[in-house]
Amino acid sequence: MLKFLYFDNTCLKREVAMKSFRIFGGIICFLLGLAALAGGAEYPARPITLINPMPPGGTLDLQSRAFASVAEKIIGQPMVVVNKSGATGMVGGVAGATAAPDGYTLTVGSVNLTNAIEWEIANGRKPPFTRHDFISICSFTLSPTLLIVNPDSPWKTLGDFLKDAKARPGQIAFCSGGLYGMSHLPIEIFARAAGLKFRHVPYSGGGPCISAVVGKHVDFAMQYPPTSLPLIRGGKLKALAVVGKERLKSAPDIPCMKDAGIDAEYYGWVGIMAPKKTPQPIVEKLREVAKKVCSDKSFIDLIEKPGDEVNLLIGDEFAKYWDQESQKIGKVQAELAKEAAKK
Amino acid sequence: MDVIGNLLAGFQTALGLHNIYLCFIGCLFGTMVGVLPGIGPLVGISLLIPATYGIDATGAIIMLAGIYYGAMYGGSTTSILMNIPGESASVITCVDGYQMTQKGRGGAALFISAWGSFVGGNLSILGLMILAPLLANFATRFGPPEIFAVLMLAFILLGSLGSGSFFKTMPMIFLGMFLGTVGMDPLTGNFRFTHGVKDLYDGIGFVPVAMGAFGIGEILTVTEESLVRVIHKVRMRELLPTREELRASWGPIFRGSGLGFLIGILPGSAHVLSSFVSYAVEKKVSSHSEEFGTGRIEGVAGPETANNAATGGAMIPFLGIGIPTGPATAVMMIALMIHGIRPGPLFISEQPQIFWGLIASMYIGNVILLILNLPLVGIFINLLRVPFRILFPLVLIICLVGTYSVSSSTFDLLILLGSGVFGYIFRKLKYDLAPFILALIIGPLLEVSLRQSLMRSDGSFSIFWNSPISLTLLGVSSLLFVWNLITTLKPKSTWKKVLEQE
Numbered sequence: 031m032l033k034f035l036y037f038d039n040t041c042l043k044r045e046v047a048m049k050s051f052r053i054f055g056g057i058i059c060f061l062l063g064l065a066a067l068a069g070g071a072e073y074p075a076r077p078i079t080l081i082n083p084m085p086p087g088g089t090l091d092l093q094s095r096a097f098a099s100v101a102e103k104i105i106g107q108p109m110v111v112v113n114k115s116g117a118t119g120m121v122g123g124v125a126g127a128t129a130a131p132d133g134y135t136l137t138v139g140s141v142n143l144t145n146a147i148e149w150e151i152a153n154g155r156k157p158p159f160t161r162h163d164f165i166s167i168c169s170f171t172l173s174p175t176l177l178i179v180n181p182d183s184p185w186k187t188l189g190d191f192l193k194d195a196k197a198r199p200g201q202i203a204f205c206s207g208g209l210y211g212m213s214h215l216p217i218e219i220f221a222r223a224a225g226l227k228f229r230h231v232p233y234s235g236g237g238p239c240i241s242a243v244v245g246k247h248v249d250f251a252m253q254y255p256p257t258s259l260p261l262i263r264g265g266k267l268k269a270l271a272v273v274g275k276e277r278l279k280s281a282p283d284i285p286c287m288k289d290a291g292i293d294a295e296y297y298g299w300v301g302i303m304a305p306k307k308t309p310q311p312i313v314e315k316l317r318e319v320a321k322k323v324c325s326d327k328s329f330i331d332l333i334e335k336p337g338d339e340v341n342l343l344i345g346d347e348f349a350k351y352w353d354q355e356s357q358k359i360g361k362v363q364a365e366l367a368k369e370a371a372k373k
Numbered sequence: 374m375d376v377i378g379n380l381l382a383g384f385q386t387a388l389g390l391h392n393i394y395l396c397f398i399g400c401l402f403g404t405m406v407g408v409l410p411g412i413g414p415l416v417g418i419s420l421l422i423p424a425t426y427g428i429d430a431t432g433a434i435i436m437l438a439g440i441y442y443g444a445m446y447g448g449s450t451t452s453i454l455m456n457i458p459g460e461s462a463s464v465i466t467c468v469d470g471y472q473m474t475q476k477g478r479g480g481a482a483l484f485i486s487a488w489g490s491f492v493g494g495n496l497s498i499l500g501l502m503i504l505a506p507l508l509a510n511f512a513t514r515f516g517p518p519e520i521f522a523v524l525m526l527a528f529i530l531l532g533s534l535g536s537g538s539f540f541k542t543m544p545m546i547f548l549g550m551f552l553g554t555v556g557m558d559p560l561t562g563n564f565r566f567t568h569g570v571k572d573l574y575d576g577i578g579f580v581p582v583a584m585g586a587f588g589i590g591e592i593l594t595v596t597e598e599s600l601v602r603v604i605h606k607v608r609m610r611e612l613l614p615t616r617e618e619l620r621a622s623w624g625p626i627f628r629g630s631g632l633g634f635l636i637g638i639l640p641g642s643a644h645v646l647s648s649f650v651s652y653a654v655e656k657k658v659s660s661h662s663e664e665f666g667t668g669r670i671e672g673v674a675g676p677e678t679a680n681n682a683a684t685g686g687a688m689i690p691f692l693g694i695g696i697p698t699g700p701a702t703a704v705m706m707i708a709l710m711i712h713g714i715r716p717g718p719l720f721i722s723e724q725p726q727i728f729w730g731l732i733a734s735m736y737i738g739n740v741i742l743l744i745l746n747l748p749l750v751g752i753f754i755n756l757l758r759v760p761f762r763i764l765f766p767l768v769l770i771i772c773l774v775g776t777y778s779v780s781s782s783t784f785d786l787l788i789l790l791g792s793g794v795f796g797y798i799f800r801k802l803k804y805d806l807a808p809f810i811l812a813l814i815i816g817p818l819l820e821v822s823l824r825q826s827l828m829r830s831d832g833s834f835s836i837f838w839n840s841p842i843s844l845t846l847l848g849v850s851s852l853l854f855v856w857n858l859i860t861t862l863k864p865k866s867t868w869k870k871v872l873e874q875e
Binding site: 085089091092095096099112113114115118120121149158203208209210229230231232233234235237238240241242244245247248256259260261263264265266328331332335336337370 | 419422423426512513514515516517557559560561562563571572574575640690694695696697698700703707710711712713715716717718719720779780781782821825828829831
């Protein structure tokens with residue numbers, strides 16, 4: 031072959047050289063094309079962005095970072111959490127819903143998004159996006175709240191509390207970590223299920239709200255186990271009930287609402303979503319990854335050590351749960367919006 | 374005493390090579406976070422939490438706490454040198470700190486700021502160590518009526534913040550309070566003055582506003598004159614404070630330590646409030662109060678000490694009973710929870726090695742920061758030698774990147790630039806910007822605490838005098854207000870003096 035190139039005829043030599051160059055070039059192009067095709071099949075080929083619609087800090091941020099840190103080991107590509115906060119999650123939600131549906135931009139969802147979307151609908155506004163703009167990959171936590179009161183309060187059991195609340199409608203005050211948010215809605219759902227009326231003082235954040243119960247500035251609140259259990263154990267708070275169907279694994283002595291015959295349920299969840307038109311193979315792949323992440327020991331530790339529980343709902347299970355939840359929350363929000371309009 | 378034994382055990386933990394290393398990393402990163410405008414300790418801590426997954430709980434909290442108090446050291450640097458607040462607690466440092474730089478005393482301002490931070494930091498750890506269990510319960514007694522009373526007192530103290538006339542300060546305060554109402558009303562969920570702009574739903578963030586009004590406003594002002602400006606050569610002698618400056622800062626440093634520590638315990642924007650209050654107090658007690666705003670060392674020493682002392686105070690409710698009162702301590706608590714440690718009322722007795730290890734590491738961290746920051750004074754001051762045509766575009770880029778990196782919001786960039794133009798115009802008109810920024814921060818807190826109190830009491834104002842804390846504080850505020858009124862209405866004694874001298 032090489033000898034062939036050393037022919038004396040320079041013209042021929044050039045021609046042959048050109049030809050071999052073309053063939054060589056062709057092969058390179060073909061190989062590159064193949065590699066590109068293969069790359070398409072081998073999703074992910076580049077880093078994945080995970081939009082967190084809430085600001086840095088907070089449980090949601092940490093749980094999404096925990097998910098990303100374990101997922102990137104499984105997929106072999108970096109997964110970068112980007113905080114795109116604003117308008118109680120709406121700004122980041124829009125960015126996630128309208129991102130290119132190629133599996134490289136995913137969104138962290140939480141019950142906060144349901145709250146915000148349903149609040150918009152309840153007020154007759156068109157939300158900038160809804161759950162139908164997303165394909166559900168998974169949700170990985172599902173935690174109930176605890177009804178917490180000050181240990182010095184006269185109520186020893188949920189029964190005492192219910193009796194007193196019936197006798198004094200609108201007199202007992204509660205606080206929430208934010209209006210129409212994830213520590214306000216469980217109380218509204220509970221109040222409706224038990225036929226009670228309370229006085230609401232919204233606070234900014236869960237910490238200040240718990241502090242208000244400890245300092246006796248309000249009478250009760252509903253907060254999540256990771257932050258309230260240590261204070262219950264330390265004697266600064268007393269839990270009267272778990273707001274849900276089941277008792278907690280980590281504190282089985284606290285009765286749940288169902289024990290008292292009250293049908294009140296509300297769960298904080300965190301999940302991963304992809305834009306609506308994401309191709310099915312990528313969605314399937316992501317669901318596989320989510321399953322692996324949620325059975326990974328280090329991930330379970332990152333979620334459960336703080337006192338939460340990994341509770342995986344994959345794909346359609348999660349979508350179905352989200353539908354049911356949206357209907358329930360939508361109904362309560364509609365009533366709240368009506369009350370707010372009256373004021 | 375039990376404290377000494379525990380502290381020694383704590384030092385045993387903290388002096389392990391591994392923990393000293395983590396403490397150093399935290400302090401270094403914290404200083405960087407503080408120096409970079411826009412990025413505050415909250416973002417810094419959140420970003421480094423994943424890095425602590427592989428470390429034990431003690432090491433993790435040592436490192437993250439290092440970022441927290443380290444940021445308070447670094448924050449003053451850009452405030453003093455370039456009039457750009459490095460983070461929100463250093464806004465007020467711009468006022469006199471930057472004037473000192475203009476007079477060639479920037480090095481001294483940086484030196485005193487580091488020294489004050491060191492003293493304030495250590496005194497507040499001392500307070501934290503001895504008083505944590507006691508004061509933690511006290512902190513929860515501050516509900517909406519008490520907070521309202523504290524803010525009212527602060528507001529009246531701060532009425533004298535501006536250097537200009539009453540008629541130029543008040544409009545700025547009202548404007549700040551007005552802008553503070555923009556966004557979703559946290560108590561009813563209604564949108565106020567948003568005009569359908571989604572980016573305004575969360576309100577106007579004061580970090581881009583402060584950076585724009587002070588920093589970019591300054592750049593715009595300087596560009597008018599920079600072409601003929603002689604670059605300031607810094608001599609070694611100017612890096613160190615004079616004996617007079619040192620003497621003048623002792624008072625502010627001690628008062629700042631006390632104020633910062635106490636305000637730090639209260640829920641809310643403790644660091645920002647503590648620095649503003651310290652400035653106002655220094656101005657009140659100083660015999661040269663009319664010179665504030667022209668580069669008095671007290672105006673740097675007090676606030677910079679106070680914001681560091683506030684870190685110790687802010688950790689009291691968090692470590693003492695497990696209730697974080699600010700966003701930065703809330704993130705640190707979550708970091709501990711990831712490691713399976715859940716701070717609660719029993720934290721100190723059940724996890725003594727973590728608590729005392731952390732306390733000891735904070736003493737070590739403060740020494741590290743002092744050693745780190747004093748030589749940095751010499752390096753940073755050289756920034757002033759960089760020609761303006763290079764330095765200011767660079768500063769502009771840092772401001773833009775810093776703002777964008779926090780929220781990834783282009784709207785915040787518009788706010789930054791808009792505030793820059795606003796700052797430039799009002800500077801030309803000789804209006805003070807500090808009262809404006811302060812009102813933007815305190816206004817919403819004041820409003821919310823007032824309305825929360827009234828919601829709790831179903832509209833009865835008696836809630837304010839039923840609580841002994843709020844009754845006392847409101848009483849002091851009224852006295853102060855009356856005193857202010859008398860001194861304002863009285864013919865200006867200083868004018869008299871000036872006239873007599875002439």
